[in-house]
Amino acid sequence: SQKIEQNSEALNIQEGKTATLTCNYTNYSPAYLQWYRQDPGRGPVFLLLIRENEKEKRKERLKVTFDTTLKQSLFHITASQPADSATYLCALESNDYKLSFGAGTTVTVRA
């Protein structure tokens, strides 16, 4: 069966450190892998998209890697700030634009 697993439900880190989140999937062949941020009681906000033929993508303090052999994506938040505290979701996109989401990892950055 298809499965998307994000490494842990919660991650607590000190301000200034790098947060690393993992997304593993099985029985999918995604066209794209996306990362979203979700704050409590709000809809997801798009952060980054990486294609199956891309290894790495960066946007400001965010970095995403994608290994289709390992079926894994890593999401890094560098120089973390308390404002980065949120739940981060990975999502796999199929060719018909449908998204399948992981359960998310809640990141808390301590000042």
Add this chain to the structure above:
Amino acid sequence: GAVVSQHPSWVICKSGTSVKIECRSLDFQATTMFWYRQFPKQSLMLMATSNEGSKATYEQGVEKDKFLINHASLTLSTLTVTSAHPEDSSFYICSATNRVGEQFFGPGTRLTVL
């Protein structure tokens, strides 16, 4: 940037009543809209795909007669939860896709059925 709105943002209703949730793309035409449901501490689960002018496509296990979807225009899709029961209480989120396939999410609607 592209904005998707939902109305209402929250609703409380009695068991057995029907509730309509609107999803609007404010500054672009959405070729496709999606409806998701999210229970606490769980992932978003796709319920259905809504295309303007055609019938919605429902995911396995989602009752089409329970969750009525109407995509009347390129900027509006509605989800009606019919004869709502407490187990329908959830966070309902829509998304809209533009012509180049970018997907934008609404802020969500919290439904509580008493």
